[in-house]
Amino acid sequence: MKAALFATAVFMAPCITLADPLPSWGTSQSKDRIVAFVDAVTDPDNPDYVTPSDRIAVFDNDGTLWAEQPVYFQLTFAMDRLAELAAANPSILTSPTLEAAAKGELQTIAEGGHEALIEVLNASHSGISVEEFQASVTKWLDTARHPDTGLPYDQMTYQPMVELLRYLRDEGFRTYIVSGGGLHFMRVFAEDAYGVPPEQVLGTYTGTTYETADGTPTIIKAPGIAFVDDKEGKPINIERTLGRRPILAGGNSDGDFAMLEWTTAGHGPRLGILIHHTDAEREWAYDRESPIGKLVDGLNKGPDMGWVIVDMAQDWNRIYTGSE
Amino acid sequence: MKAALFATAVFMAPCITLADPLPSWGTSQSKDRIVAFVDAVTDPDNPDYVTPSDRIAVFDNDGTLWAEQPVYFQLTFAMDRLAELAAANPSILTSPTLEAAAKGELQTIAEGGHEALIEVLNASHSGISVEEFQASVTKWLDTARHPDTGLPYDQMTYQPMVELLRYLRDEGFRTYIVSGGGLHFMRVFAEDAYGVPPEQVLGTYTGTTYETADGTPTIIKAPGIAFVDDKEGKPINIERTLGRRPILAGGNSDGDFAMLEWTTAGHGPRLGILIHHTDAEREWAYDRESPIGKLVDGLNKGPDMGWVIVDMAQDWNRIYTGSE
Ligand SMILES: [Ca+2]
Ligand SMILES: [Ca+2]
Structure with missing residues (x-):
């Protein structure tokens, strides 16, 4: 019986790796580096192997997993x-x-x-x-429909990033969203759009109160912002919520700098990824001067810190999940 | 090949359910009700079936999973x-x-x-x-050793509760700690003592700051308490962190009342469990008048709300993990 089982495993294993897990990524150094990183941390024979419980990947949302123009x-x-x-x-x-x-x-x-x-x-x-x-x-x-694309907003997710999230999960990672966007807002679509369940969504939040006035306990959103999940708030929120340092972090603006810095400063193999909005044709092109998604520090220091700078125009075959 | 695999499954399945998953629980209504609840929510043919992603169980720590006398x-x-x-x-x-x-x-x-x-x-x-x-x-x-038992503190965990946590996980639950104790403190032992990984530990926390002064990013504990994970704070923290309402909650004091109330007020099958400290011989006996672990509302209202009130002296064969 054992021999039969073993034979099955040997027959089936090669099939699993045949399909390209990132079809919307064109051939590029960005794609090669991401795949090489994942191959290394998932190979028990590689010195950079990481146990599944520590395979944590965190991603900003606005401008990283979906678009953010002309406004959030x-x-x-x-x-x-x-x-x-x-x-x-x-x-x-x-x-x-x-x-x-x-x-x-x-x-x-x-x-x-x-x-x-x-x-x-x-x-x-x-x-x-x-x-x-x-x-x-x-x-x-x-x-609601986006004024420029006519798409539902939750179809303006980036197909290459949706593929990356799925690929990472297939390789034993847990994928988290860590975004300046609202926690309760993002949780509505994160599972359908990205495969990220509510407990893996971290974001900015209002305070809440626990009310039982009408006999039914209810959690009510209070005015004001209790926590801003941006800049230093991102590593602080990750440490507080997960108690682990991620091994992979992706973002697109200087609001993600601290998250990538903290992630990639950890011991062992680490990967930082910045999405650079370079595609004025298919999306928007903006970085250093943009009021939304401003990216200065990441472009100045990221390459020397070993971060992958994704050139949307060059590296992605396709942009939105909702349009072919 | 398929037939052989199927035969194995049929041969092996009955063995899995033979062992008592809760050996330190004596025969009691408490044990029966817990097992009946788990059987119902894990049986796809039962109207009370709950999908694994919603099988969330939350537990207080002090006085629920480990002792809390003479002081926390x-x-x-x-x-x-x-x-x-x-x-x-x-x-x-x-x-x-x-x-x-x-x-x-x-x-x-x-x-x-x-x-x-x-x-x-x-x-x-x-x-x-x-x-x-x-x-x-x-x-x-x-x-450090406890003054009364001479045990290391992390061996004063309750063996019946360690078994309950494992049993729930074996039945597809995710088990969380939601405690007034310190988040960073509990994460040190929660995985070894309870099988609960850091990202499933919620607690009271100090603020933290993100510092890069010496070139190495570090998260520093700040003075003051930023969030008290007690009373209404418990459901608030669970909702904020998980975005889901648990289906099972366990506690031992009125600090857990709101958590059990919110949990058991949800639609569908729900279970609240209160640990009643009734065993002055083997542990401590305290409830309504105790400055630590005060339990009044839970005893007054819990039974009518359908909560299981565990009588430690009657229901548990064994108390501490560290002593036979
Ligand atoms: Ca962003
Ligand atoms: Ca307690």
Whole structure:
């Protein structure tokens, strides 16, 4: 019996590696380095072998796993939600900022800076249960369309990154999202879009309260931001939530610098990946001067730190999951 | 080939269920109800079947998975560490509270209340990297012994609960610790003692900072408590970290009431378990009047809410993992 089982294993093993796990990545140094890294850490005979429990890969979301132009998609959701709430009850627009937001006047919000942003977030993201909030995100994803591509927002995920996440999981990694985006917002689509379950999504969060007033315990989103999952907040959040240092980190902006720095400074094999938005034809081209996804430190220091700088225009055969 | 494999499966399947997965639990209603619950949620033909991804079980630690008398073990660690630090550098004992703590004068700390506790925690738990802190916990566990039992503290885990955790995992559950104890403290022993990996340990935490001053990125424990994982904090922390409501929760004090309430109020099959400390012979007997592990609401309301109240003296054949 054992001999028969062994024979099966020997026959089947070669088949498993035949298909390219990253078909949307063109032949490139980026792809070669990623595959070489994964091969090394998963080969028990390689000195760089890493046990599965430590195969943790973390990825930023906006600009890394899905697009982020012309504005973070979550801000579009916030404004759309404000407009919808105001249609039913115009009195909620208690300030010129909120009135502008409900009309989709991005320029006004941008000029209002952090204070305006918090005002819009509070009015659109708090005072309701997590369940109600997430139902409103689901509905928005079903109906809203991106102004330039006409795609549902959750189909503007990057097909090469979706493949990378799947490939890593197939090789025994656990894949996490660690993003400046809202925790409760991202959890709505992360499992369907990326195969990342809710407990592997880390993000910025509002406070919550536990209420039993009506006899049913409910968790309610409170106003204000309790934790910003950006810059140093990323390694801090990972350490607090996982208690492990990842061996692979991917991002696209200087908000990811500390996460990649901490990841790749660990002992043993490590990989940092930066997505460089170079494709003005198929997506957007932006880096050092962009108000969204600004990338300066990563371009200046990343190559010397051994990070893979992915050139979207050169390295990717395909961009969005939702368009062939 | 397939027929041979199938024959093996049929031959071997019956063997798997023969051994009692909970040998340290005596015959009791508590054990019967726990096993019946697990059987139901893992049987695809049962209307109460729950898919593995939603089989989340959460457990308090102090008084639920290990003992907590005469004081929380982490407080003993804090005082022992202060004494050790002061032996090398007496000037760190900058107040009568800290002097008393380094001498192990529990009464003084107790009388100083929350403020004294924070002072002791700050002096013993902050200003060092997470790695250094955890190394000091490892060393303490190797050397310190409980004053009454003479056991290492991490052998004063409850054998019946260690078996329950393993049983649940064998049945496709993921087991989490959600405790008022310190996150960084518990992660040192949770994997060896309970089989719970660091990313499945939730607890109270100090703030941390990300420092790169010496060129090496390090996460440093800051003074003060950033989040108290007790009472309403428990469901809040679970929702924030997991994004799922557990189907099973275990605790021993009113600090666990909200966690059990939220867990068992969910749709579908749910189980709440309270460990009632009734065994003055083999452990300690305490509940309504105890300053540590006070249990009033759980005893008053738990039975009507369908929670299993475990009678330690009656239901457990054996108490500590470290003593037969
Ligand atoms: Ca980004
Ligand atoms: Ca407890």
